Amino acid sequence: MSAVPGDITIGMDSATLSTRLAHRRSRIVRERIIELVLFLAALVSVFTTIGIVYILIKESVVFFQEVPFWDFLTDTQWTPLFSDAHFGIMVLLSGTLTSSVVALLVAIPLGTIIAIYLSEFAPFWVREVAKPFLELLGGVPTIVYGYFALLFVTPLLQKIYPGLPGFNLLSAGIVMGIMIIPYVSSISEDAMRAVPMSLREGSYAMGATRFQTAIKVVVPAAISGIASAYILGISRAVGETMILAVAAGQQPNLTFNPLEPAATITAYIVQVALGDLPHGSIGYQTIFAAGLTLMLFTLACNIGGHVLRKSFRETY
């Protein structure tokens, strides 16, 4: 055993020295073990993704052995539990797309206006009050929004348009849009506030008003962040479940008319899960095929958002 670095050996007998060295060794080993444990904890999230992909693909492979892939994409009926079974995902996709479009027509304009207002116009105290409030709006459980859509918004819309059925994509979509506003507005606002003050000052110095500065300078400079906020909104809308399961009805219906009831991919999964389908039956596997479709859709959105952020990122 050679001398350890430093002068801790001075005036130390060999017994003390060896206990110190043993202590030091155990300390190094302990550090390594702790690092390994922390690393394993971080890996859990990777395993979650692997698990999701594995389960969805495993069950979908079985499904596609029974149902031709082409039929899945082109069939215009979705009746997996009938004796004359059809598996046209288009039917469910139409409901998902229609409700998402309605939601985005609400969330994107309102969310953007709120973001511009809070970032460029609002006095300090309004922002201090409004931001936590929006956060609370985003924290309300979606089942509560579903109840609200079915029993408050739908009756309200029926006063304007008496022919509206009790279940419809419109009211579910509107409420979903309001639910998404906080996501869109907070990310857009963060992006706008990250735009350096000097850009605004330059614009004001040229005699531009606040509105002109906001629209012509700040928004273009923050466009990548705003776009990724929209994409997050889209993936929220597509994946939203309970509002649609409660307020949009659970009948598969190939329609792009928001005034009709229709089931979405997510509502279908809920409907099947509530029933008593045996494990391994074709009906059981349909929810994984539907889930895979949904997963691919949101994955495309997430990757798109990532690419947008990377490629349009302005550096000041």
Add this chain to the structure above:
Amino acid sequence: MEYAKDLNEIRVLIRRHKRWDMVFGLCGLLALMIGVLTFVALFADMAVDGVPRLGWDFLTSFPSRKPQQAGILSAWVGSALVMLVTAFFAVPLGVASGIYLEEYAAKNWVTDIIEINITNLAGVPSIIYGLLALGLFVYTFGFGQSVLSAGLTLALLILPVVIVATREAIRSIPQGIREGAYALGATQWQVCKDHIVPYSMPGILTGIIIGMARAIGETAPVITIGALTFIAFLPAAPVQAEPPFLNFEWLLSGFTVMPIQMFNWTSRPEAAFLHNAAAAGFVLVLMTLGMNGLAIWLRYRLRKKIKW
């Protein structure tokens, strides 16, 4: 003369532009008001329909076929037990991942994969987690449609929230703190457990509370794993009088949770059940608002108090 006319035109122009400023400011306030009004309407709607049903009996009765006698006992007990499991897994895993990524991780492709992966997971719809749990926990691991499956599912769901909050809290600690501790001979783990974790505690706590508030209101993944909608019994109590005092039977017990109970009542046609749904919804909104409010308040205090 020419000059005065120009000046007038410019004044008109300025006035017009200023008017646009006003108009947009009003639009912004209006948009904000739509959000606020929706929130108020939602809260009032729940309160008006539900509050008359609230009472001690509502909290201590099982669901029933008779709406007047039905209550949310099994639902809130189920929610509490599921949250216990969720916190037990999500908090240590999330905080440990956050510490690893901020303090230990080397800049290499493994770290990149973990980071991209966490960002992606945060965007995965919650019902997909339900499908994962159905395939993995319920059938592959054989946990069945139990409290344990639901707790694990929700733990995975809120893991990104806890990780991101932990990382942000840790990142705001100045480098000087670490350097000071290292200079005194502390190991990396000693720096973490004695300095990094305590100082980032309020931020981590905020993340945990927001995550738990989200988990308590999540319906879709819990329905997907096949939670029952009508439960008239309680899982075995986790604590008992005889040794070994702790009882883990409840982990594998069937259960229902608050949002599912509310969904079940919402999908019934009778108005009396809808009132029950509103009452359950009111309790649920109060709980999530309370938790989110607490988190916001914590963050607010944190921002005011800490000056490095």
